[in-house]
Amino acid sequence: MSSYVESLNPAAASLAGREPDFTALLVENQRRVFQIALSVVGDPADAEEIAQEAFLRAHRRLSSLRDPARFRAWVSRISFRLALNRLRARRRRIARESAWQAERPSILSSAAGDPIFLERLRAEIELLPEKLRLVLLLAAVEGMDAREVAAVLEIPVGTVRSRLHAARKRLLEVMKP
Amino acid sequence: MNPCPRRRDSLLDFALDALPHSAAHAVEGHLRQCVPCAAAASDLKLRRRQMDSGLAQLFAAAGPAPGFRARILAAAEASRPASAWQHAWSAALAGVAVLIVAAALVQLPGWRREPAVSAQPPAVSLSDWRAPTDGLLPPRSSELLNSGPRLGDFYFPLDSISTSPSQDIGGNDDES
Numbered sequence: 075m076s077s078y079v080e081s082l083n084p085a086a087a088s089l090a091g092r093e094p095d096f097t098a099l100l101v102e103n104q105r106r107v108f109q110i111a112l113s114v115v116g117d118p119a120d121a122e123e124i125a126q127e128a129f130l131r132a133h134r135r136l137s138s139l140r141d142p143a144r145f146r147a148w149v150s151r152i153s154f155r156l157a158l159n160r161l162r163a164r165r166r167r168i169a170r171e172s173a174w175q176a177e178r179p180s181i182l183s184s185a186a187g188d189p190i191f192l193e194r195l196r197a198e199i200e201l202l203p204e205k206l207r208l209v210l211l212l213a214a215v216e217g218m219d220a221r222e223v224a225a226v227l228e229i230p231v232g233t234v235r236s237r238l239h240a241a242r243k244r245l246l247e248v249m250k251p
Numbered sequence: 252m253n254p255c256p257r258r259r260d261s262l263l264d265f266a267l268d269a270l271p272h273s274a275a276h277a278v279e280g281h282l283r284q285c286v287p288c289a290a291a292a293s294d295l296k297l298r299r300r301q302m303d304s305g306l307a308q309l310f311a312a313a314g315p316a317p318g319f320r321a322r323i324l325a326a327a328e329a330s331r332p333a334s335a336w337q338h339a340w341s342a343a344l345a346g347v348a349v350l351i352v353a354a355a356l357v358q359l360p361g362w363r364r365e366p367a368v369s370a371q372p373p374a375v376s377l378s379d380w381r382a383p384t385d386g387l388l389p390p391r392s393s394e395l396l397n398s399g400p401r402l403g404d405f406y407f408p409l410d411s412i413s414t415s416p417s418q419d420i421g422g423n424d425d426e427s
Contacts, residue, residue: 195305
């Protein structure tokens with residue numbers, strides 16, 4: 075009974091003084107961790123590699139995590155950092171090769187809705203400054219609120235809100251019919 | 252028709268519901284009187300709904316591939332660190348091995364240290380020292396060395412030489 079409760083709520087494992095169930099944490103967070111990586115790198119294959127690496131790093135240090143309730147924020151931050159590193163490495167490589175035509179893979183390939191509108195939206199998001207773009211994309215990840223975005227980016231919640239507003243305002247201005 | 256230029260920024264904020272209550276009320280008052288601004292605000296509201304819908308769809312269908320979880324669990328299992336019990340057993344086995352090696356080394360003859368007790372001065376002790384095998388294997392040359400001539404001695408006895416006249420080296424000139 076207790077193991078079932080802990081599998082539903084990993085924080086219960088800490089109350090029981092045991093290491094949290096990694097499988098339960100993985101099931102609970104895999105989609106979000108993947109989407110965070112995808113929001114930064116834009117390529118599903120890269121995002122999957124990054125998410126896998128983030129979970130393995132978290133697994134290696136799972137015993138040092140005192141509060142399993144923080145696992146979500148922790149693994150989200152790892153995923154974001156890994157994705158940002160990969161994005162910057164890719165940009166450096168592209169800059170070296172002087173191949174600006176090597177554009178970022180579409181993150182909307184599997185999205186539903188008006189494909190033309192979404193493609194245009196993606197193009198406009200790409201033109202946003204990095205600070206605004208990252209906040210906007212992380213906020214678009216399923217279930218991420220401003221506080222969680224702030225935790226991932228390690229910036230104040232107020233900064234997240236102001237950047238999010240600035241990004242949406244700029245998008246609204248340029249997305250003319 | 253274009254909206255009022257000085258209202259452009261506030262119309263964007265109005266469409267995003269980002270204006271404080273009093274400012275939003277003032278914009279609504281203006282929209283009731285200004286047709287171009289009202290049309291622009293209506294258009295912005297529509298675009299904002301499309302944009303929010305599009306942003307929500309960005310990652311709506313995005314998820315890892317089906318085998319993602321199994322791959323991570325397999326990799327995690329492969330890199331699982333040894334448990335505390337395994338660490339304890341390893342440490343205990345290593346300790347026992349060290350003790351066995353130490354005991355074996357102490358039992359070796361060379362590792363036994365006999366106390367060197369000697370009342371004599373070191374030089375005397377050294378001159379008296381004999382190898383343990385000296386008594387068992389006396390050298391063949393020891394008799395010859397012990398009976399050999401010392402410095403200043405002649406090897407053959409001189410009296411036996413002087414008895415032969417032909418070999419008188421000193422000569423007998425005085426006698427002849």
